[in-house]
Amino acid sequence: MTIPASDLSLLSELLDAALELDPAELEPWLSALPPARRHLAPRLRDMLAEARSTRGGAFLRHSPQLEAADEAVAHPGDRVGPYRLLREIGRGGMGSVWLAERADGSFQRQVAIKLPRLSWGAGLAERMAREREIGARLEHPAIARLYDAGVDERGRPFLALEYIDGQPVDTWCEAHDLPVRARLRLFAQIARAVSYAHGRLVVHRDLKPSNVLVSTDGQAHLLDFGIAKLLQEATGNAPGLTQEQGRVLTPQYASPEQIAGDAVTVQSDVYSLGVLLYELLTGQLPHAPRRPTLGAVEDAILEGDARPASSRTSDKAVARALRGEVDAILDKAMQRDPARRYPTVDALTQDIERHLNGETVLARPAGPIYRWRKAARRHWVVLTAASAVTAAVLSGSGVALVQAQRANAEAERARLVNEFVVEMFNTHAGSEGSLAQIPAQALLERGARQIDSKFAGQPLLQAQLYGVVSQMYFNLSAFEMAVDFGTRQVEALSSAGERGRPLAVATLSLGESLIDLWRWGDAEVRLRRAIALAADDPELLVRAHAQLAFVLAAGQGRVDAGGKELDAAEALMAHHAVPALARANALFVRGLWLSDGKGQIDKSIPLFDEAIRLALEAEGPTSRTAMHARTTLGAQLTFAYRSEQAKPYVDAALAAMRSVGGPDDARAAVEESRFASWMYTFDGARRFADVVATVARDRAALQSRSWTVPPHVLAEMDLHLGLAYMRWGDYVRGRVLMTRAFPICMEHAERGLARNMCLGHAVVAATWAGASAEADEISNRILSENRALYTGNDLAWAYEQRAIALMHERRYDEAQAVLDAFDALPGVTPPRDDGAATQDHDRDEARLVVALERGRFDDVLNLTERRHLKADQRYDDEAFVARASALCGRSRFDEGLALFAQSLPRLARDRSDANPRVAYWRARMGLCALAAGHARLARVASAMASAAIAGQTAISAHLRAPVAQLKARIAGEKPASP
Template sequence: MDALHWQRISPLLDALLDMPPDARTEHLAVLRAEDPALADELQRLLALEAGDAGFLDSPPLQLPAGAIPGARLGPYRLERLLGEGGMGQVWLAARADGLYERKVALKLLRPGLADPRLRQRFDREREILARFAHPFIARLLDAGIDQNGQPYLALEYVEGEPITSWCQSRQLDLAARLDLFRQVCEAVSHAHANLIVHRDLKPSNILVTPAGHVRLLDFGIAKLLDVHPLPVEQTRTGVRAFTLHYAAPEQIRGEPVTTMTDVYSLGVVLYELLTGSKPYRLKRQTDAEWEEAILDGEPVRPSQAAAQADPEATRPYTPARLAHALAGDLDNIVLKALAKRPEHRYVSAEALSQDLLCHLRGRPVSARGQRMGYRLRKYLHRHRWAISATASVLLVLLAALGVVAWQAQRALREAARAQAMQRFVAELFQDAGTSANTPIDLRSLLDMGILRGERSLARQPQARAELYGVVARLRLGLGDYREADDLLQRQARLLAVLPEAPASLRLEAATLRGNTRQQLGNPAACVAFMQPQETLARQEEQHLPLPAAAFFNQLGRCRHALGEDATAQHLFARALALRQREGDDAGVAETTLNQAQLQADSGRPATALATLRQGLARLQKAAGPQHPQAIEMLRTACAVERTLDDLDAAVGDCRAALGLAQALHGDNHRATIDANRQLAALYLDLGRLSEAETIFLDATAWLRARLDPNHPDLARAYNSLAITAWERGDIARALRLQQQAVAGWRQSGNTGLLASGLFNQALILHGAGRDDEALAPAREALRLRQTGHQPGLVGDSQRLLGEILWARGEHGAALAMLEAAVRATRAGFGPDHSHTRRAEIALARARALQGDQGAVLRLQRLAQAHGDSLEQRKAAWLARAYAAALGCAQQPRQARLALDATLTDMQLALPEGGALPREVQQLRARCGAPAAG
């Protein structure tokens, strides 16, 4: 069978094979009336398939010859098949001629479609498509015909997901979907400006990258295929170079295509993106039914399709809510794009995108139905000359008067508010300097400011609302989260009765309140407060880019705290784009920091570290080497390196953060105190107990003089001192301090910090042999951590609880808990992390104590598995000590020698001792005295 004949018959055979027997018979009857020979041949092929289901495994036309992994086509080497269709195949290929290295998507056309003049056409098409330089279009890199006559196209290889499935899997809201779709319109408009019509727009040709950017594929392919087109019959038996479900009526009729043909296809994609379904409802899914629907059928209104949809397909909305959101503007926009006649559609993809932007901003759209308002406009148009003169004069006068009155009223309000605020601040500081012989501290001054403001600004509620926000922001900086929350609640009550309050004040209020609720450990409340204002932020992001960016950034932090990482990433990306556009260097650094924290918490610490390094370099280049935001970025890098067991690098970054804080703020500033405390925690890991304790004592004294007794930051200081005391062996002091930390964190409501405090409390009690007391805090810590989204921390709690249960003699429950700990730490930290090793060591020891010789060997292997990191070496020492202690009964002398050698190694690295050397010393003591001589 030759290529041309197979090209004609193959899609018809595929369609018949997909039909039930009754539909096949009916379809063949229709074909037989048009082409009896073709129908007979198809019937013979169907009979062959019935007798041998594998007869089509080797097609009569090989597609294309020689296309196997490793094969060479022109300068490219094929690696793996990406996809296959009626016109050819798409391969992942690499440049193989040594000129440069690049992965490409190599499209191989069927040899039967080749033409002696195809190379000339390829060259001309390559020149046209080379003009594309758009971020949302996958570029055509090369085109040619190899030495065997095989035509190929080399395009930019895009790793992405079709736009419809990308949006559905992430449950994006309508605004986010429309933003993505407007990227598609922008790409199509760019192509149209370069005199290229796509002709085959569909979701599989519109990919979204992991970063959330659109890439449009397959530009120019239809042109390549129809330069000298094969005869296309005006029936369903013809060969098509487009996808039927997304084709415009003029394509079905075989009429010339225009840019408005692409507008129709965009309308189908938009319909599917919004509703999850196609525009037409068919009784039978046949090509004939589709052609009839596209040519003559009326599409179902998107809102009606949404109301009847499966609830799973409309997430994150319910069908009723989605139908309500689509009714009106979006219904009209989509149906205008799907108009049967090209002249009734949008004149361009850009016009479609502009209407969508108007909808997003709450402005009128051009797509309107023929209702009373439409007929009234027609009437006015017919009598425009008689009406226009009078209407114009009246309109100008009314508009001028309205604008002048509005501006005057607004100016008076703003002036009065500014004067009131200025007078209030002046009087406040005047009283602060004369009202007492002793200086007033900042908190007292803020309390005085609120009392005076409520009196002096009693008749200016908007100014009073702004005052609450300013003082709340200062309270947040001091760590007074509950006081800040109380002020913001008062502000919210004022704003509820101030419909004229500016959007900037509403956005700042929502951002502050969300931040406060997050600091209090309640991210769900943060989202509940902020979510109703997200529409306002999207509407105002062009006019108020920095307040909108701060809003998106804070909402992203709260979404991240709830484990909604995909939504958080989208919000961070939106905030970053606005801040980059406005040149807000500090804001860009803040959002980059949040993105890195998201990456670290989702199990990608190496990626997080790279993001931090790049963000810090950009900040230092734009704002100089001593920007305050760099302190927090260096501290976060230090924390990430600590989780990676890279203590040396962590110490370097923490010292850099401390040095910068001292240079910018001096020694007596909160930023310096916090950086120094973080460095002290590293000293504790390194066994430098005296240095760590000195820093912790100084920091605690500084915080105690400035914070409430149960402040969460003071509780953090008590926690650090407790761990230091435990490392030194002062169990009574460690427990007393740890109980203070737990009490402070429990009162603050921050479940993450409370879980850490309870974990440390159980750790100290377990180390002291008080396992009955350790059981309750260990179980509560595990329960709290299981409500979060950090499997590594869950695994740590499971490991500690398993060790406590084993010590209590509950061996079955202990083994189950230790096995779960190994799985969780591997998932959260990775297979080679020190925390994973500690879980594996605890499990191996428990099994070895039950007589499992395989577990003994496992302990010995873990004793040898360590790298350069001190934390890895600590795990290896513990495994070596456990393995040696197992031999105390049978080979006491060898066991004691091994334990003594382990203690010697530990003393060299940890001269001040610590909890781990103390545990090994206890094992050594239980093994007995060394033999005489």
């Protein structure tokens, strides 16, 4: 059967999703497909049945349809999806690449169509899905964009990418006879694009000249992220596609760890970039194997050292340009041990730019003569014009040499660090007021500039100073700058040859700063590195294992993996005398793991309390660890609708922050706004007017500071305030706030809980406001992302969001199918009757309204008989009015109206008179009253409900329906069927 071109991309998407499901999930999932996709269900069943009949998805390899679709038989003029092939422009290990154009004339842009080799077999669909996912993340002028992906009518998977009319970078350099400095500048373009990808958790893994095209304007374009891996997968040594399909790399450009099959990190790309640059500068690869075999190439990379680039060229001018600094840069980039390379591509790029700017290159030992020569080159006009200046510089150089020698002693470095800090604060010695009034951002920026200029050539001292500044930025909640200076500290220690505790501490601190930016993948890399560096230090190991557990469980949703890291920390504490603060941190993370990861909040509270006690004992009443533990437990209790129990923890944390003043006072403003919104939204423990006033006051306080507020901090405040407006009933204002904040939130959120927070706010705004297309897209996205991370009951929230989105479109049967599909998932336990698991509450809230709208009144009555629903006052919002409506549906009008009279005032408490959610239930009460013969009560309810939504411009069809039905029945008109 021929599949229309319009369905191919959708079929590919659905097939990718279906292949991730367990067999028991397939039929419920297929049954839950929306009407616009149901016509594809038979084709999907056939493909999935074929998949089950072969091993490991080998149907992609053995399907007769796909065998006939091998890219080898592609010809000019063939249709591939909506594209027409024009001519083949490339062929390699992954398949062929064709220049193509849209065959349907929708736009004239030419694209490059990639047709992978189908002989790859089992992992083909997964690889295509990965490339599609990665391509969507990468939007950079030096990275070829991904436009489309799918499967054509002949079963060929394809990717449509930006077509770059250019030459491979090595060919382009030779054709234009570029000098060394121009080649270095061009390489810096490439490196910055790779660094951008690393910042989005993507490692390229196959950097080589043919994957870099240079267009006629001299712009480099990086191609082919088709074998890239998400950073968290690469560093986690996870099995999967690479094991199934073998290594996919170009050995001559691969790093030693890729050849050896070890974990791939950003430093693997650093190595490959070094090889690429070496070839661009010399025309030769760095390793010369003894035999022209693959094994010999791998042996040379694993065991041999590359000769200096300057010795591999016969051009004396080129050799002279490479000798010294460029040789040192290449040597550092291509170290066999990843720990000895540049830690990031940014560090490599910065060293190249230092060389081009005549500044000190970190790859070279910074001796006094070398520093003097660099200074002389930069300032030769001044030096030749005034001998007095020369003498002064020479004198200063001598002083610096003496300081560098003396600074080898830890005590001397400590003294210089103290003097540096005192000098920064002395700048403001004459000012009035407290520390809270110091312009901290300006102070730190001035001090940071001094580190580079005043202490050049003293990497150990610079490292300590970078650490001081990083910690100050961290305390200001300026986490981007904390990461920047933390990275500099690690680089300075590495360049000084430090491999002991100082480097482990700095790496661990950098990982903790990355956590606060939600950069979970980068944090995981740094924390695992810290564990390797701190192999014989129990205190650091406990701290690093606990922080890694937090990243894995809370940040990435890998709860079991996080538990193993906590087990490792606890085993160390059982056999070693670990300081109280390290124990406190491990207990705190274990408490969070229990409450958030396992839903056992009552078991977690004693662990949090003990962590707080130990932290206060170790650090005093202003302990930062205690502050963090208190706000985290406060959040867990608030999310469990126990705001009154959370309040003492939150208030104690805020009081401690404000007693410190300065940056902590600002942090208190952020936390206070967050909790004000949460406590109002989750269980009405705060008044709406108080929330608005609190957030406005705290936002003004933040913006009045002398330092720049990170955008994601204000974005989070907008999200929480927007959610409060949604509960209040102003959907327009709430959606404006959340729409404004959503892109910033997503930019800083990688996966797991961080993305769920962003997506969760967005789907609420779209769903309640009736933006059905947007709600569909986001709720499906939530479901897809969460199914990739979680199992069992942990998926309840994602399924609920999808069901609620369908419900608000009045697609009630489909919403019920989604809820039923969740019940059928492996590992899902029945709802508990003791009120202990809040996910059961949320699941029931969706079920109540869906069952009610489907006329399943007995289901509603059964659900609301559960003790935890009857006892939990939060369920005044839904359970009791739903029960009242179900009683009316069973003609028990007096009981229903009595329950409405009791519950509706509580539902409307501290909500706007124009709240559409209240109007919905008030209209249902009116329908009940009308059916019971109480026409006057029905007219009053209709007037109130109609007035509430009269001026609303953004309400879902679900919320409008009963208001319209009531009005029509009162007027004697026949209402539209639900």
